[in-house]
Amino acid sequence: MNQSRPAEIAPGIYWVGGTFVNKGLQCNPYLLIDDQEAVLIDPGSVLDFEEVWGNVCSLISPDQIRYVILHHQDPDLCSSVPLFEQRGCRFQLVTHWRTKTLVRYYGVSSDFHIINSHQNQLKLASGRTLSFLPAPYLHFPGAVMTYDARTQTLFSSDLFGAFSEDWTLEAGEDYLERMKSFHEHYMPSNEVIRPVMESLMGLPIMLIAPQHGSLIRNDIRMYIKALRDLECGAFLHSVRKNLDISGGYLASAEAVLKRYASLYGLSEAQRVLTESGLRADSDLRVFPAQEADHQMWNALLEKMFARKGLEWLLTAEPLVERLSYEYEIPLPEVYTAHLARSNSELQRLSEENKSLSAARDRLVENLAGVEHSMSHSMLTGLYNFQFFQKYLKEEIGGIIEKELGSSPALIVLSLDQTERIKYRYGDKEVEQMFKNTALLLESIREDYQVYFKLPGSLFACYIPHAAKERAVDVAEEIRNAIASSGKFVEAVTASIGVVSLQELQPEEHQKSIAPDRFYEIALERVRIAKNKGKNRVCGSSSPEDKPSTCDILLVEPEQTVAEVITVVLENMHYSVQHAADGEKALEIAGRFQPALILSEVMLPKMDGFVLRQELLLRSDTKSIPVLYMSHLKTEASVRRAADLGVIHYFKKPLMLAEIQGVVSNLAEKGERL
Template sequence: MNTNVVEIAEDIFWVGGSDQEGGLHCNPYLLIDGDEAVLIDPGSVLDFDYVFENVCSIVPLAKIKYIVLHHQDPDLCASVPLFEQKGAVFEVVTHWRTQTIVKYYGIKSKYYSVNEHDFRLTLKSGRVLGFVQTPYLHFPGAIATYDYSSKTLFSSDLFGAFSYGWSLYAGEDYLEKMKTFHEHYMPSNDILRPVMEVFLGMDISMIAPQHGSIIRNNVTKYIKALRDLECGAFMAPLKKDLAKSGGYQLICSLVFKRYAAIFNKTEVLEAINDLDISFDQETLEISDYNYTGKVLWNLLFERFLARKGLQWLIVIEPFVKRLAEEYDISIPEVFITTLKRAEEEAVNLTNENVRLKEMNDKLNNSVREAQESLIKCPVTGLYNYQFFRNYLESELKDLLTEQFYQNPALILINTDNMAKIKFSYGDKEVDEVLKNIVYIINDLKDENTVLFRLQGASFACYLPHILKETAVEFAEKVRNEIAASNKFIEKITVSIGVISLEEIRDLDTYVNDPAEALYNIALMRVRLAKNMGMNIVCQSSSVETYQEELGRILVVDNDAMSIDVLKTFLESLNYQVFTANDGEQALEIAERQSLDLIISDVMIPKIDGFLVREKLLSQSHTKNIPFILISHLKNDDSVKRAMSLNIDHYLKKPFMLSELLGLVTNRVKGAAFL
């Protein structure tokens, strides 16, 4: 066993082992920063002995303050309880979706949810680790970690590889190994591409994946390779003409090269040494063969199966399927007959294996139940915000067409004084308040009304078919019952917004997205109810201009053209926009107006963008206004200063308006229930 640690960057160590069998090699990492150490993806139970030994050879166990878990799979996090048993005390840094699953490993440590900390972890020294969301690659809550100091991306499963000839650092053949891994495990290019585009916009000097090898040269090449990779069960590659592309000679050469990357060239040559083909022994490119193309295509894989075994078919199956799709040819017969036979043999289990299968089924059911819990609130048991938005979209999809006359209503309920409850009594009492609110609403609603838990202390009621007046009466009952209830530790009130589909039925603007319209109008009415003094049901407001009332944005820049572009762009989306040419003017507007967001350049006259943010933070009524910084200037010093001021986002000019729109939408619309 190789227990030698390797320093891959200053104070960043690979602490794995090199004797793992099979093609999937696991890489744990240790980052040391002064008196603190961060262990990243510590590994499985099988890895624990040598990972523990390697870690302790560098730092004492007490120095480990954080363990980062990028997703929930046992190969990277099942060893966490073993570190706990050795006496280590740390916080588990992960996404809330991962936290929901990994607790079933028996982890007892406290959790540091990246969702609740703006996807950042700041160490005592000021060193910042950023967390990039990589959803469904290959888990809904998957993340990657970026160390701003070393510019290292700890990428979890991304950039991993199958490698039967493993090396710590990626060699020239690593690209093909990496593609094979992603063809097996990643769902589709549609999901892979947006994350790769985020990585292309980052300053990354080294990629340290959980599997495979560390990429320290030309990282952009590997990012672009995954950005363009067709993968997943639903891939639809572009059709190519086989004859014009190089015929079976080409695709068989590609198979040779892929096998050589996954295993090694010597093993490939051993498998095909008696076939009647001519090829370059260095490049493995076929120059001639004495078969028909179809015969060669089938014969190759029969030979690999006979000489190397079933694993050689399994590992390359996604690649072969993609080639068959691209060139419109049949999948080699051996994949159909052999793999089918292997499946049939697996079904023909002994009695003991049947019992093992039943145990495994129970485990899978437990995992499915745990995954189902991801769409439910763990406190109230209600379906959560994301499920609610999907449900609302599904329900309203066809209701604005002429043949549907069903008239549903939506009620949004926001607790007025939950911040005080949390401050005075803590999170446990907040959970009790939420449970009691659900109890009261359930007692009042009928069986057709669906109740959801949204972000924060907010709820939604969907009433499938009801008169507007009746929906308002129900909302008033909810408001009065909650205000009069003695179930709470102190008096609780709610502000409520009510909207009926009939209000927008005749407005063509909303036909394409009635769910979004209904939700936003109800959200606006909740905010109006709060502005009118709280403990109020708001049932009316301007439907046509609801988006203007939802978003009040201040744009600060001394470049008149930049202001004009942003103002025109945001107003076209129905946001209300204020503008300022210097820092003093910006502060005056922030004093007078109730703003939802400020977008400011750094280099503005009189008071620069950083000082504007400082002055806003010094006042209670402006300190919580979300702040987006934009500038041609963006370097390490300016980023550090922005982070010290809790600036939400820092975009370098020129930026994409679509990116800014996403940030604006999240900060303005999403802020209402946070």
């Protein structure tokens, strides 16, 4: 039966599916209308888009669709999204972050509402809340279901679905068997499905609306229990029934017949029975007209195969396999020719599965050891700087120590407008900008990438193994996502540095220095990107990329402090060179003759006082004004600085506004700044 019009299945909730039935797999998109807002749930495939579109437009104006929920990433529910976008719909795609990583490959352009960042909820303008229930590995790691408490409707996606020969919108009496068959194929194992079904037991549910098959309104707990107890998937481990062989053949024949009848109808099942020389009562209980043996079992399956072909054989395969195992009867001959999985392959898969789950357990254990608040930025939810340093040390150190062949890449980005937004809108808006950036990064993140929030306006992305070109592509994607986002109070861009571990010099390939050097190079490239005009990606430090000017020389051994001050000064439109010790500072000062030197007093190799003395000895550097900054600010150190002609002495921790004020004053007083 075809259902061609939209049908109201609960107050304000409509089935808006098409009539296309793809080899027995009907797709069910639903539309939830709430006041002026509408939510489209699992919108369907490209094949039935026109009908779904027509159904939606007959109920609402399509610009009312505010959200599209995607329960997982399969084409039967997602592939029509770009077509809705092409018709001018503007909505957010509501989904799990794991699903998002794959959904992007449909070429969608809409923004995402990642449910993991919203307590697994979607709040509509009216205050109505839709909740998302995790259904991990059923049949995708990020699979979820949606629960609408107002109507007690469970939008269950592939769960509770069924093959749909002779489809009806409402589930009929034979639905249970059809549903089992579908799950035997698509759900991985009872171990995975059981806990999810148990979690549904306590939930008040009036209606189950699956993405395939039919609506379930009656005996809901019976359906939940059936799936809770179902043996399904490639790793089924049934309990042998220990029945005698003839009982086994009869019971197996009955089970297979029931499944056949649920798909093709009772009269078709009766026809097969007769052609196989068997008889049964109206409940398909078989009377053995002849010896119930392997010959009968074979003949029955042969007959079914002859009438319905390979499709039936494949549909019934998990059931027949299980029955053969439970009753210790050989597989029907028609199957041995078609079964793709040999016992040895099953064994191999099972072994693989075991070692994968052991690895997962180890990972969970390790992660549990790290206190969440210690490792995460409270503001953005990303890993924090402390964790970043530890992580780099362990990852890079490990790669070098064990001489692993992997080649990680690091992307560091700095938001270009941080200072501007701070001065125009205040700290709260800066925090909002960081949060929005974290959400953006999360929305484009691939599974294997790790994101961090570093000090100041910096973020980082670590890619465990990637060719440099691939890392630059990722950086460009990040840059584009930020520059084109409408989430910020005003346009925001990022300057990005990219480095691959392979770029380190041979002498830097030491466990003790490689992690810091790796980060330093990325930071250097962030600065190059800024100097070249911001909003760009820099993946090399070749001499032509390095800035050829230096207004201010910053001498600061602490990398993060240097980064923060650099950003402040660059936002005042000065070009900045950085030296981490006194010797390097002297060399840069001689090469560039900056208009100003801002120097820490306590420096490696040559302290700030000696540096100033050395500068005074050279004609090309003697008149460069010098500012000091340090935690060390005593009577004696200030006097010594004054004797050396240092014009200002900042006490650390620094007030950035003070630095800006002093530098601005110097510029106004006619210094070269």
